[in-house]
Amino acid sequence: xxxxxxxxxxxxxxxxxxxxxxxxxxxxxxxxxxxxxxxxxxxxxxxxxxxxxxxxxxxxxxxxxxxxxxxxxxxxxxxxxxxxxxxxxxxxxxxxxxxxxxxxxxxxxxxxxxxxxxxxxxxxxxxxxxxxxxxxxxxxxxxxxxxxxxxxxxxxxxxxxxxxxxxxxxxxxxxxxxxxxxxxxxxxxxxxxxxxxxxxxxxxxxxxxxxxxxxxxxxxxxxxxxxxxxxxx
Amino acid sequence: xxxxxxxxxxxxxxxxxxxxxxxxxxxxxxxxxxxxxxxxxxxxxxxxxxxxxxxxxxxxxxxxxxxxxxxxxxxxxxxxxxxxxxxxxxxxxxxxxxxxxxxxxxxxxxxxxxxxxxxxxxxxxxxxxxxxxxxxxxxxxxxxxxxxxxxxxxxxxxxxxxxxxxxxxxxxxxxxxxxxxxxxxxxxxxxxxxxxxxxxxxxxxxxxxxxxxxxxxxxxxxxxxxxxxxxxxxxxxxxxxxxxxxxxxxxxxxxxxxxxxxxxxx
Amino acid sequence: xxxxxxxxxxxxxxxxxxxxxxxxxxxxxxxxxxxxxxxxxxxxxxxxxxxxxxxxxxxxxxxxxxxxxxxxxxxxxxxxxxxxxxxxxxxxxxxxxxxxxxxxxxxxxxxxxxxxxxxxxxxxxxxxxxxxxxxxxxxxxxxxxxxxxxxxxxxxxxxxxxxxxxxxxxxxxxxxxxxxxxxxxxxxxxxxxxxxxxxxxxxxxxxxxxxxxxxxxxxxxxxxxxxxxxxxxxxxxxxxxxxxxxxxxxxxxxxxxxx
Numbered sequence: 001x002x003x004x005x006x007x008x009x010x011x012x013x014x015x016x017x018x019x020x021x022x023x024x025x026x027x028x029x030x031x032x033x034x035x036x037x038x039x040x041x042x043x044x045x046x047x048x049x050x051x052x053x054x055x056x057x058x059x060x061x062x063x064x065x066x067x068x069x070x071x072x073x074x075x076x077x078x079x080x081x082x083x084x085x086x087x088x089x090x091x092x093x094x095x096x097x098x099x100x101x102x103x104x105x106x107x108x109x110x111x112x113x114x115x116x117x118x119x120x121x122x123x124x125x126x127x128x129x130x131x132x133x134x135x136x137x138x139x140x141x142x143x144x145x146x147x148x149x150x151x152x153x154x155x156x157x158x159x160x161x162x163x164x165x166x167x168x169x170x171x172x173x174x175x176x177x178x179x180x181x182x183x184x185x186x187x188x189x190x191x192x193x194x195x196x197x198x199x200x201x202x203x204x205x206x207x208x209x210x211x212x213x214x215x216x217x218x219x220x221x222x223x224x225x226x227x228x229x230x231x232x233x
Numbered sequence: 234x235x236x237x238x239x240x241x242x243x244x245x246x247x248x249x250x251x252x253x254x255x256x257x258x259x260x261x262x263x264x265x266x267x268x269x270x271x272x273x274x275x276x277x278x279x280x281x282x283x284x285x286x287x288x289x290x291x292x293x294x295x296x297x298x299x300x301x302x303x304x305x306x307x308x309x310x311x312x313x314x315x316x317x318x319x320x321x322x323x324x325x326x327x328x329x330x331x332x333x334x335x336x337x338x339x340x341x342x343x344x345x346x347x348x349x350x351x352x353x354x355x356x357x358x359x360x361x362x363x364x365x366x367x368x369x370x371x372x373x374x375x376x377x378x379x380x381x382x383x384x385x386x387x388x389x390x391x392x393x394x395x396x397x398x399x400x401x402x403x404x405x406x407x408x409x410x411x412x413x414x415x416x417x418x419x420x421x422x423x424x425x426x427x428x429x430x431x432x433x434x435x436x437x438x439x440x441x442x443x444x445x446x447x448x449x450x451x452x453x454x455x456x457x458x459x460x461x462x463x464x465x466x467x468x469x470x471x472x473x474x475x476x477x478x479x480x481x482x483x484x485x486x487x488x489x490x491x492x493x494x495x496x497x498x499x
Numbered sequence: 500x501x502x503x504x505x506x507x508x509x510x511x512x513x514x515x516x517x518x519x520x521x522x523x524x525x526x527x528x529x530x531x532x533x534x535x536x537x538x539x540x541x542x543x544x545x546x547x548x549x550x551x552x553x554x555x556x557x558x559x560x561x562x563x564x565x566x567x568x569x570x571x572x573x574x575x576x577x578x579x580x581x582x583x584x585x586x587x588x589x590x591x592x593x594x595x596x597x598x599x600x601x602x603x604x605x606x607x608x609x610x611x612x613x614x615x616x617x618x619x620x621x622x623x624x625x626x627x628x629x630x631x632x633x634x635x636x637x638x639x640x641x642x643x644x645x646x647x648x649x650x651x652x653x654x655x656x657x658x659x660x661x662x663x664x665x666x667x668x669x670x671x672x673x674x675x676x677x678x679x680x681x682x683x684x685x686x687x688x689x690x691x692x693x694x695x696x697x698x699x700x701x702x703x704x705x706x707x708x709x710x711x712x713x714x715x716x717x718x719x720x721x722x723x724x725x726x727x728x729x730x731x732x733x734x735x736x737x738x739x740x741x742x743x744x745x746x747x748x749x750x751x752x753x754x755x756x757x758x
Contacts, residue, residue, distance in 0.1 A: 016546045033506040066407075066452040067445045068414035071425060075441050078576065081583035082438055088584060099585070101570075175309035179418055179662075181571045183546065186312055191542045194535065194665055197672070197693070199319035207308045207316060214307030322673035338675050340659070420638070420659045430660065433575045433642035436602070 003201050006192075013192035013202065020188030021209055023102070027174045027184060028167075030106050035113025035170070036163065042114055043121030057118070064115035070176050076108035077180055105177040113170055120162030125151075127158045157228040164221035171213055185209060250439055254431045258440075261427030262447060264341075268413050268423060271345050273406055276352035283357035288364065298357075305354035310347070311415050317347040318419045344416040352409050359405060363398035364390065396466060403459035407452050414448075424448070525725055527566045530556055531586035533574040535663035538688045538749050539592050542571065551749040555609070556590050558741045562732040573662060575642050578602060582719060588729070589717035592682070594644045596711040603717040606729045609742075610754040611713030614645055616700040617671060617679045617686050627678075627701050629653055635677040638667045644710050645680040651709065665689070672696040684750055713755075 007014040046057045064072050084099065128151055136150040137143075178187035189206035193199040286298030305313065321328060321337035328334040336342045367390055375389045417426035428444040431437075532548060534540045540550035548569045560567040572580050574591070581589050581603065595605045616627050624631065633656060639645040641660035649658045659676065661667050667679040668689045681689075683699065690697055705711075718726045736742045746754055 011544045013544045016542075016544060019546060029506065062453070063445070063449060066449040068411040068425065068448060070414045070417075071428075071441065071445055071448065075445060078438055078441065078579060081579060081585065085583040101585075172309040175311045176415075178311070179573070180576075181573050183571070186309065186315075188546070189312075190315070192544070193315075193319060194663065194669060195541065195544075197669065198323065199315065200323050203312060203316045203320065207304070207312050210308040210312060211304060215303070322670065322675060325673050334674070418662065420661055422660075429575060430641065436579055 003198070006196055006198060006201065007205070013188075013196070016183075016188045016192060017185065017202070017205060017209075020183055020185035020206075023183055024171070024174050024185040025213075027102070027105055027109065027177065027182075028171050031109040031113055031170060032167070034106065034110040036117050036166075038110060038114035039117030040121050042118035043125060046118065046122055047125060061115045061118055064112055065119070069112055069173050070179070072112045073105075073108045073173075073176055073180065076111050077104050080104055080107060101180065101182045105174075105180065105182045108180075109170065109173060109177070112173065113166060116166050116169065117163065120159050120166065121155070123162070124155045124159035128154045157232070160221070160225050160228055164217070164225075167217060167221075168214065171210070171217065175210070250431070250435065250437050251443060254427075254435075254440065255443075257427045257431060258424060258444065258447065261422055261424035264421065265410070265413050265416075265423040265425075268341070268344055268348065268416060268421075269406075269410050272348035272352055272413075273409050275345070275349040276356055276409075277402075279349065279353035280356035280360055283353055284360040284364065287357060287361050302354045302357055305351050306358065310351050310412050311418065313351055314344065314347045314415055314419060318343045340416070340419050340421045343419065344413075344421055348409065348412065348416075351412070352405060355405050355408070356402065359398050359401040360394065363394040363401075366397050367393045399463050399466065400459070403455070403463075406459075407455055410452060410455070411448070525563070525565055525587075525728065527568060528560060528563070528588060528725070529586035530567055530569045530588055530590045531572040531577055531580055532569060532589075532591040533577060533664060534571045535574075535665050536592055536682075536685060537665065538684070541665070551745060552590055552592065554745055554748075555736075555742070558736055558745065559729065559732040562735050563728050565728075574640060574664065575662060578717070581717060584719075587718070587722065587725060592714050593717050594711045595713060595715045596644060596647075597708065599717070600711075602720075604720045604722065604726050606716040606718070606726055607733050608713035608715050608755075609733055611705065612754055613683045613705065614648065614680060614703040614710070615683045615686055616703065617668065617681060617697050618677065618700045619671065619674070620695055620698050622677070622698075622700075625700055629656075632656060632678060636675065637678045637680070638670060638676045639680040640664050640667060648703065648709050649680060668697070684754065 006012060007017075042057050042061065045053050046061075048054060080099070081104075132150055132154065133146055136146040141149070174184055175186040178184050178190065181187070185206050189202040193202040196202070283298055283301065286294050287302065289295045289298070317337075318340065321343060325334055325337075328337055337346075371389055371393065372385065375385045380389070413423060414425035416423045417429055420426070422430065424444060424447060428440055431440045532540045532552065534542045534548045534550070536550075538550055539552045540548055543549045548571060553569060556567055556569070570586050572585070577589055577591065577593075578599070580586065589603070593599070595608065599605075618624075629652070632653065635656070636659065637649065637653065637656060638659035638661060639649060641662060643664075646658065646660060649656075659667075659670075661670070664681075664685065667676065668681060668686065670676045671679040672689075672693055678700070679697075680703070683702065686697070686699055690699075716726075716729055718729075733742075
């Protein structure tokens, strides 16, 4: 059967691939606030004066950055399942919480992204000149205002290259979720290629789509960096 | 309640598991080590011509190099692995006709092939970035001294470039160790593969944690080893630093700053 | 900042929408299947899970007056997923082995077929003894009764284990494997779709310790009421011929095995 009809014919697999693409994009986009947000919180905790807190956060980061992402995803995925199981037993049968694969995937990815991004956030927090915070405080701004209005915008500029890197890693890590039966793009390509025994066609198509993501992300990142660096030499 | 707490403690640590299946994990570790070392070395060898190609002024050479690097850095490694492993199966008649089927038939070689191509792209970019970071003044001075292009490359450019590239290359090695876990998905029984095998047999979650500890020890050991190598190889750079930095370490806090002519005192 | 807020709200909404507490009375039953096992279950181009077991499950659900939903789940993690509440029943050609019966509750048996050795068409030998297979590449799906059989009787030969049910046959067809072990009906379906690729070499006798009496649905040990509902529905489907009709539609033989 010609490749065109395999993709676009009446029994074509293109709609499934398209749905997989949407899931991949959704997975990546939904993970961003949770993963990067948790990473920022982690970074702030790492700069805390309390030593146990710093040690705990460093341990978390070292653990998830030191093991394969695939293993991290498995640990969070199966660990979450077991945890929910134990919770259900503790709280009684009536409280069994159901969690779908997409949410589990987002949580697993967020845990990994938080670990990676916390390093970038820490470096960025240290790169913002301390004079900025001092000046803001001396102007009478409340600590929360100091952070939100003065530090955070400057953080963005310094953190952008590192974050862009982590975004790339995130999009590629969504492909690992395919091993956990979430129907993302790579999973759709796997199912299609197994049913039709035409792996080159479907994995090639998936690779092409990922490549487009990658190029678009690169262009987007360059644009954001140009804008963020507008006022600077 | 106590029962449930016991349950939580029970599923995290299970020492019998280790005694029964620990040898399997070690077997897997050996396969992982083989895959990582071979892919990393071959990738390093491949990265040199690739980096040269990227830096070439001839578009006929730099365009394919750019395409290669963009493809292998822009698509997930798992996708590349599937393409190699399953794709080879699809073009088997062709491979058999050029007597290459014996290579692609084996999951081990397929993994090495895919990982090598992938890491070569990343290493090429690292090396290229490092070469372009060597201060231009170095090259100008070398040319002014009348050194031949070969001598410049051999004694001035590449030693400094490789030193700059050392840390990112170390990170890439750690990256390959972590990425090698994907080999388990194409039936290779490396450390991750054996972990999944044991989990499928026992449904005991703690095997994943033991596996994680093994990976963690390896990456931490490599990380520290690399730091040591970097410190060893950049000893000579310490001597060239401004005197203040050396003095600052020797004097007590505050006095070092006073001796620093470059720092404006508020 | 607005973008971040919107993204967070989308994320939060997605999470909340997918969490729900399950009550004891069975109105909806969630099925978990490893949809890589045609013709029992596989994914069609529209992304739906289809196959004999899907049709059979729908028939049973009609008799039990419940709504069925189907989820795809990798075979390796299918029992942990059931036990942790991801779905309520495994309906995926799971053989009722004594080892599994320790972890899950099984329904009555609804089919029992023979496992077979499969080889490439060009391989005309019917010898499946250890000596003959010693340096051959053998493969099957991991965590299956086939894998356990091979591990027990062919220790010492490297067995390749695949995550998906159709993968051993696919790799046999493209020459990576010399022999594969799979179910007879799955193999016949595969050979029908790929004529000339492979042939069934020999049947493997179903011993009780490795294979159990047959295939059944698996439940969490505490869901005895659901198991009872299923057994009742299975009996009803047998009595009114629903099972026989489906059996005839997909297979031309009696899949309950010799009684």
